[in-house]
Amino acid sequence: MLYLPDERSMKSPHLTIPKSTRLRQSEFEAEAVPHMDLLYNFALRTTGDPDDARDLLQETFLKAYRFWDKYEKGTNIRAWLFRIMKNSYINRYRKETREPGMVDYEDVENFYDSIRADSTDTNDLQEKLFGNILGDEVTQALQSLPEDFRTVVILADIEGLSYEEIAEFLNCPIGTVRSRLHRGRKMLQTQLYDYARERGLISKD
Amino acid sequence: MVTCDNMMTLSGDSIDRSLPESSREDFHHHLSLCRPCRRSYELELVTHQTIRRTIRMVPTPLDVRRSVLDAVESELSPLELLHATLLTLLHGLARPAVLASGLAVVAFLFFFPQRIVERHNGQVQTAGIDILQVVADNLQRVRKGELQPSAVAENAAGVHAFFIHHGVSFPATVTLPGGFDSYGAVLTHHDNIPMAHIICTAGDDVMYVFEVLDRDMRTDADLCLTAKAREQLQHGRCYADTGIYGKQVVVWKEQETICAAASTMEMETLLKKLGIRNAKSGR
Numbered sequence: 001m002l003y004l005p006d007e008r009s010m011k012s013p014h015l016t017i018p019k020s021t022r023l024r025q026s027e028f029e030a031e032a033v034p035h036m037d038l039l040y041n042f043a044l045r046t047t048g049d050p051d052d053a054r055d056l057l058q059e060t061f062l063k064a065y066r067f068w069d070k071y072e073k074g075t076n077i078r079a080w081l082f083r084i085m086k087n088s089y090i091n092r093y094r095k096e097t098r099e100p101g102m103v104d105y106e107d108v109e110n111f112y113d114s115i116r117a118d119s120t121d122t123n124d125l126q127e128k129l130f131g132n133i134l135g136d137e138v139t140q141a142l143q144s145l146p147e148d149f150r151t152v153v154i155l156a157d158i159e160g161l162s163y164e165e166i167a168e169f170l171n172c173p174i175g176t177v178r179s180r181l182h183r184g185r186k187m188l189q190t191q192l193y194d195y196a197r198e199r200g201l202i203s204k205d
Numbered sequence: 206m207v208t209c210d211n212m213m214t215l216s217g218d219s220i221d222r223s224l225p226e227s228s229r230e231d232f233h234h235h236l237s238l239c240r241p242c243r244r245s246y247e248l249e250l251v252t253h254q255t256i257r258r259t260i261r262m263v264p265t266p267l268d269v270r271r272s273v274l275d276a277v278e279s280e281l282s283p284l285e286l287l288h289a290t291l292l293t294l295l296h297g298l299a300r301p302a303v304l305a306s307g308l309a310v311v312a313f314l315f316f317f318p319q320r321i322v323e324r325h326n327g328q329v330q331t332a333g334i335d336i337l338q339v340v341a342d343n344l345q346r347v348r349k350g351e352l353q354p355s356a357v358a359e360n361a362a363g364v365h366a367f368f369i370h371h372g373v374s375f376p377a378t379v380t381l382p383g384g385f386d387s388y389g390a391v392l393t394h395h396d397n398i399p400m401a402h403i404i405c406t407a408g409d410d411v412m413y414v415f416e417v418l419d420r421d422m423r424t425d426a427d428l429c430l431t432a433k434a435r436e437q438l439q440h441g442r443c444y445a446d447t448g449i450y451g452k453q454v455v456v457w458k459e460q461e462t463i464c465a466a467a468s469t470m471e472m473e474t475l476l477k478k479l480g481i482r483n484a485k486s487g488r
Contacts, residue, residue, distance in 0.1 A: 021370070028277070036273065040265040054269045058276050065277050135259040142260070156221060157256040163223060175214075182217050185252045192255065 024068055032064055035078050038159060039085055045154045046089060048143045059092070060085040082169045086151070132201050133192055141191035149184030156181050207231040209242055216246040220253050336415060336430055336465050337446050337454045344413040344467040347404050352413075354389025354404050364390040364403055373399040375416045377459035381405070382478055385412070412468040412475065419461045430456065430463070438463070443481045445472060457481060 039060060043053035063084050064071075071080055142150055155161045155169065156177075163181075167174045207215065207228070215232045218224040224232060236243045265273075346352035356367050361381040367390045368375050378401065381388070389404035401416040422430070430438070434456050437444040443457035453472040456465040457479075468475040 033274070036265050036270060037262065040269065041262050044263070045260070050266075050269075054272065057265070057269065058273045061273050061277055133255055133259065138256055138259040142256075153256070157253055158260050158262065160262075163221065178214055178217050181221075182213050182249065185249050188256070189248050189252045192252065 028065055028068055031077050032061070032068075032081060035081055036061075038078060039081055041159060042082070042154055043085065043089075045139070045142060045158060046150070048139060056085060056089060056092075059088045063088065076165070076168055079165070079168045083171070086169075132199070133195060137195045138188075138192065141188050141195070144191055145184055145187050149180050149187060152177055152180040153184040153188065157185075207235040209235075209239060212239075212242045212245070216242075216249055219246070220250050336417070336463065337434065337456060340413060340415045340454045340456075340465040340467045343402065343415065344411070344469075347411055347413050348469070352391070352402070352404070354402075355391050357387050357389045359387065361388055361403075364388045368392060368399075368401055373401070375401045375418070375462055377416055377462035377464050378403065380459055381414065382480060384478070410469050412466055412470065412478070414464060414466045416462050416464050419458065419463050422463060443476075445476065455479065455481060 036057070040053060040057050043056040043060075044050065047053050047056060060081065064081055067084075071077070142153065145153065151170070152166060155166045156163075161169070163174045163177045166177045170177070212232075212235065215224060215228060219229075219232060236246060343352055356364075358364050358367065360383060361379050364381075365375070365378040368378065371392050373392060381403065385405040385407045387406050389406075391402040391404075393400050393402065398417065398421040401414075403414040403416070405412040405414065431446075434444040434446070438456070438458045441458075443455060445453065445455045453475065454465055454467045455472070455476060456463065458464070466475065466479060468478075470478065
């Protein structure tokens with residue numbers, strides 16, 4: 001009954017309002033939103049609290065949307081989003097974060113001397129030392145790591161990122177990633193070994 | 206040559222499966238000979254395995270995902286509104302014949318429904334809002350500059366997109382005729398019912414269109430149509446009224462949307478513009 005808009009105007013609307021916003025929204029949904037799981041897991045492991053993870057994730061996506069024009073198309077979107085999340089965390093959460101029992105890296109250096117020398121088989125180690133360690137204990141141990149080391153361990157061991165991508169995320173050399181990962185794991189060993197001893201999984205001698 | 210000094214690097218590479226093929230043999234050979242390096246490697250491997258065993262990637266919980274997307278979505282509206290306001294102002298400055306201003310009358314969104322109720326409750330002898338009265342009255346407001354669009358597009362599809370973007374769809378909007386210089390949009394809510402107001406200009410002429418979804422015209426809602434108009438719509442016909450403040454209002458139903466229009470144009474011209482033939486006249 002009513003006239004339909006002519007074909008030309010439907011295809012090329014030249015809108016005063018929504019065209020750029022809709023384009024922006026669809027681009028954002030297509031490129032940024034698929035990486036939500038990666039960011040959520042990082043937020044969850046970094047803050048150690050689901051509510052904080054939700055807030056951090058939301059803040060990250062809001063900032064990413066606001067600054068979407070700053071994102072350089074064709075570059076690593078995951079790295080860009082990650083850096084936004086990392087900065088948000090630093091600005092907002094790190095001040096409030098309780099860092100219980102922060103591990104002193106210097107103490108870790110002597111860790112190997114404290115472990116009895118008789119359990120050298122990997123399977124045996126896994127079974128005796130960490131086989132019964134629970135997720136909560138690993139999470140707690142992870143939380144106690146200094147931030148730089150924790151970040152690399154989360155990205156490598158939980159999220160399964162390559163050294164190259166972690167280096168891009170953190171904007172640092174691959175050698176730094178290797179070093180932090182190695183040290184981070186050693187700190188975790190210390191923590192987990194302590195848990196195992198406290199729970200009587202291994203001898204306190 | 207693998208030494209204890211570079212075992213840290215190689216151990217990590219081995220665990221993370223990035224040890225080059227060319228180094229593997231030397232690496233394992235060193236492990237078989239050097240007990241401290243072997244222990245260090247095994248502990249790092251066990252730690253890595255323990256982390257992977259106990260902490261797994263989890264999908265983002267649905268409620269978290271929803272809240273994040275909602276937050277981003279809500280971020281759109283003010284931005285869009287601001288963008289629209291600025292563009293509309295520029296548009297108006299560049300084309301004074303179109304709409305003089307594209308300023309978003311945000312306050313209007315809040316006060317509009319109440320003002321209608323105040324005006325009509327006493328005059329129309331009804332507790333509800335007669336849509337025909339609203340349309341006639343709002344055309345007056347448009348002409349006085351009291352009712353200005355929140356956003357302006359150059360065609361009906363743009364107005365439709367504006368409403369979609371604000372979470373409401375008025376399917377009939379896209380079927381509005383072309384040929385106008387501009388299409389302005391205002392979205393208001395009354396009693397939680399979304400109402401679309403579309404202001405079309407063509408030269409000095411103005412056409413105001415009101416749209417509300419038919420399903421929202423429930424019996425307990427404040428919105429109503431006269432019995433004559435309702436009867437015509439039920440029979441799939443349009444209804445033209447020329448007796449409201451001397452203004453001409455036409456009401457029709459399109460894609461489950463009740464539409465009503467008033468214009469500075471003659472009724473015949475308006476009906477022709479809307480593509481309406483054989484409208485039943487009343488009053």
